[in-house]
Amino acid sequence: MLELYHWEPNTYFLKPLIALHEKRAAFTGRWFDPTAFEQFAPGWPGNTESALQLEREGPILVHDGAIISNSFFMLEYLNDALPGINLCPGGAFEQYRQRAWGQVLTAVGTGVTELGCAKYLAPVLRGIEPATLTARLQSIQPLERRQAWAAVAGGTLDEAALAGVRARLKGPIKRIESALAATPWLAGAEYSIADIDAFSLLNGLPALAPDVLNRDETPRTLEFLERVRERPAVKAALALSRTGRPEEAFVPGAEGSRWG
DSSP states (O other), rough: EEEEEEOOSSHHHHHHHHHHHHHTTOOEEEEEOOTGGGGSSSSOOOOOOHHHHHOOOOOOOEEEEEEEEEEHHHHHHHHHHHHHSSSOOSSSHHHHHHHHHHHHHHHHHHHHHHIEEEEEIIIHTSOOHHHHHHHHHOOOSHHHHHHHHHHHTTTTTOHHHHHHHHHHHHHHHHHHHHHHHHBTTTTBSSSOHHHHHHHHHHHHHHHTTTTTTTTTTTHHHHHHHHHHHHHHHHHHHHHHHHSSGGGGOOOOOOHHHHHO
């Protein structure tokens, strides 16, 4: 049995949804709302690894009882475990490039989620009755995970800090733009998990940071996003949105200090 615990199709939650549809795999979707802290409910599937994963809030894949966490590793697992299209094509060098991009894109994901949380998640948390929110935050473990939620709720990212986040994103986005000048896909001549990874993290960035991703400075990256968005599997994954605004769905992402 193949189950995916997921939220709106954005960032980390979007990656496995795209891969499952690319593989044309039958799976059971287990929808949850992390902004309502449903991932802490009794009976939630988990183990030590999933509790400590750096992406914190999900998604979680359960395959015949085995629990798989971390969305990039999940992409590799789905490619190896399921029949269908090969999402890790090429030889050793191309597969090395896919993993190398995974490292670069983790830093991108950290910045994107910081911007998204400041714009979209913070108002949601401010709408929760303060005593209720405090009680929920105090129950979160481990401490780093609790602190990430508390930072968003407390509005610690002011405009100066957000400007710094946008500035830090320009370097890796420039690398993506340069790579797409050399090859049609990030890891080479063929579509791969590197492209799923990049699209999932970058899809909402033009609205969050138009100074970082725009037609003048990053035309190839925007064309890449448009090209991936037209894939049937990507359309199917995005169509799973319940709000109609998946690009506004954010929770605290990977801990940048522990990925450095």
